[in-house]
Amino acid sequence: MKPKGPNRRFSHRLVVPAVLVAGLLLPFVFIRAAFLALDARAASICPSISTLLSPPVFPCFLSLLPSPLPIGLLQMLTVMSGMDSGCLGWTLRPRLLLDSSQDFGKELRRVYLEEAEEGGHNKLDPRLVNAAPDSLDDLMSEMSSSSSYQHLDLRTLLLKTKAMLLKMDQKVQSARLRALIFQHLASTGIPKSMHCLSLRLAEQYLVNAAARSSLPPPEYASCLTDNSYIHIALITDNILAAAVMVSSTMTSAADPEKVVFHIITDKKTYTSMHAWFAIHPVFPAILEVRGLHQFDFPPDVNAVIMDTVEELHRSSSAYRYYRGADEESRRLLALKPSTFSLLNYMRIHLPELFPKLERVIFMHDDVVVQRDLTSLWYLDLHGLVMGAVSAQESDDEGSGDGLCLGKTFGDYINFSNPMLTTSPSSYINVHGWRASTSLICKHGESTTSPGNTSSGLNWQALRNPKLNRESGFALWPMGSLPPALLAFHGQVLPLNRSWLLSGLGWQMPDPELLQSAAVIHFSGPGKPWLETGHPELRKIWQSQLNHSDELVSSCMVV
Structure with missing residues (x-):
């Protein structure tokens, strides 16, 4: 008996859909089975992280x-x-x-x-x-x-x-700290050529009578206290830097015979410094080289200076072994020679160093003078103690100094500390000044006199690091600039910014500013006597040295 047609046709109709459905579903079934098998295997060799990724864990x-x-x-x-x-x-x-x-x-x-x-x-x-x-x-x-x-x-x-x-x-x-230390040491180190020069000059002082000749000659000694001359003071132990500053000033001076240089150094460098300027006279200018050990201070002045010396030694020991939150930055600062240099603090005592002078132009050793300083010398300070270029003025000119140096008192001094009794609001936003080229004038009793408190703080306490040491070095970073800013507050006449271009140790300044500045200051790590200095700027500094000089060439200074 033949089967009925409709049933056979119905079964044929189901074959095609069934095959299509099976073709679609079977791959997913196999894939899912494979994942389950692999997941089961993984569970046997490592813990599930579903607990780790759950919200509570x-x-x-x-x-x-x-x-x-x-x-x-x-x-x-x-x-x-x-x-x-x-x-x-x-x-x-x-x-x-x-x-x-x-x-x-x-x-x-x-x-x-x-x-x-x-x-x-x-x-x-x-x-x-x-x-x-x-x-x-x-x-x-x-x-x-x-x-x-x-x-x-x-x-x-x-x-x-x-x-x-x-x-x-x-x-x-650790790598970052090592890089900072190496960079810091490179910027503060003394090249072998400068060590060579210092030793050769010390030898000349011993064997060469000309290197021991009087500075200045006896017939010009009276000019050292004559206020009709232009007096320029430099406190340094860097012989080459002093030579460049003096040479550039003489080259730029309109009347070099009216210029008197006062170079103050320490006992260690005195013989070499004296020998250099005795062998290389700066006639017609007048120049003296004096060591700190050669000053004969009155008893009261000597007591003030000795307090500074003794307290500086105490602060140096305490600072090197201090442990605090900013320990790494303190370690870097402690490696800087000028941090605890007695010469660096002697600039605070300029009135005691030159008691008979009414005014003096103070210079840093890392400067080059490009213009006559006569107009600066005769500048009317309107009864104030000092004339200096404002930090705001020099930074606004794009010198680059403001990238790494503070502009206001608040960048240097912690006015929130209760040991500073003065009102923070009256100081914190006050703009500082650049001391690398400054005119200091003595007008009887002023803020430079011991015991004067017109600046809101005790001047005697600010003249040495004792106040800062007793605070755990929380008032200001070690150095002479922060207390000097406070001590001379209200007694500084802002000078025209063309007198000083600073920050040449950080970056190359604008060429027009470089050419027009009366004094250029190599502030920053790129000192011109180091390889870290900018090549074009180093040429300006090196141009003031006599490359044919026997001592300079034999020690391969340039």
Whole structure:
């Protein structure tokens, strides 16, 4: 009996749809089965991270990690945060339903904000940090090894990750500090050529009678206290720098025979400094070289200066062994020779060094004079003590000095400290001045007189570092400039900015400003006698030296 046609036709109609449905479903079934099998295998060799990525645990994991996170680790955690279960995370459902990057970012911000409010990170055992992997690749290699997988747990993963990041951070901080120290030493070191010159000059002082000749000659000694001359003071132990300053001033002077140079140095450098200027006279100008050991001060003045010397030694010892939050910056400052240099503090005592002079032009040793200083000498100070270029004026001209030096008193002095009784509002925004070229005038009783308190602070306390030492060095950075700013506050006449261009040790200034400035100051690490100086600016400084001089050429100074 033949089957009915309609039943046979019905079965043929189902074949094509059934094949199509099976073709669509079977691949998904096989893929899903494969994922389940792999997930089961992974569960046997490593813990599930679904607990780690759950809301109660994930913030705790993030809180163990220092900030900022490396990009590689951040990407790894972002991928992990989109997985549902299994340490290798082969399920796809949450990744299709959630925006993992936004979720992770929100959670990361929330955790770190909470951590900042709670007071920071927990500390790890230093031994664990030292034994941590050196990089993220090393961490991944260690974690992927079979031996690590057998003993892997959540706490181990977190501790290893945090230890690795802390170790990397310590390496970065250490490298940064070493770079700063090397740069600092390069900018404050004395080249071998300058050591050679100093030794050769000391030898000349011993064997050459001309190198021991009087400075100035006896017939000109009276000019040293004659106020009709232009008196220029320089306090330094750098022989070459002093030679360049004197040479450039003589080259630019309209009446060099009316100029008197007063060079003050220490006992160690005195013989070499004296020998240089005795062998290289600056006639028709008048020049004297005096060591601090040669001054005969009255008893009261000697007591004031000796207080400064003794307190400077105490502060030096205390500062070198001080431990505080800014220990690294203090270590760098302690390496700077001028920080504890007695010569650096003697500029505060200029009235005692030259008691018979009514006014004196004070110069730093790292300057080159390009214009006659006669008009500066005769400048009317309107009864004030000092004339100097404002820090704001010199920085606004784009000299580059303002990039690294403060402009206002508040950049140097901590007025919030209760040991400073003066009102912070009256000082903190006051603009400072550049002392590299300044005219100091003596008008009887002024702020330069001991005991005067017109500046709001006791002048005697400011003339030595004692007040700062007793505060734990919290009032100002070590140096003579901060207390001098306070002591001369209200007694400084701002000079025209064309008198001084500073910051040449930081960067190349505008050529027009460089050419028009009366005095250029190599403030900053790029001193012209060092290789760190700008080549074009070094040529300006070196042009003031006689390259054919036997001492200069034999020591290969230039």
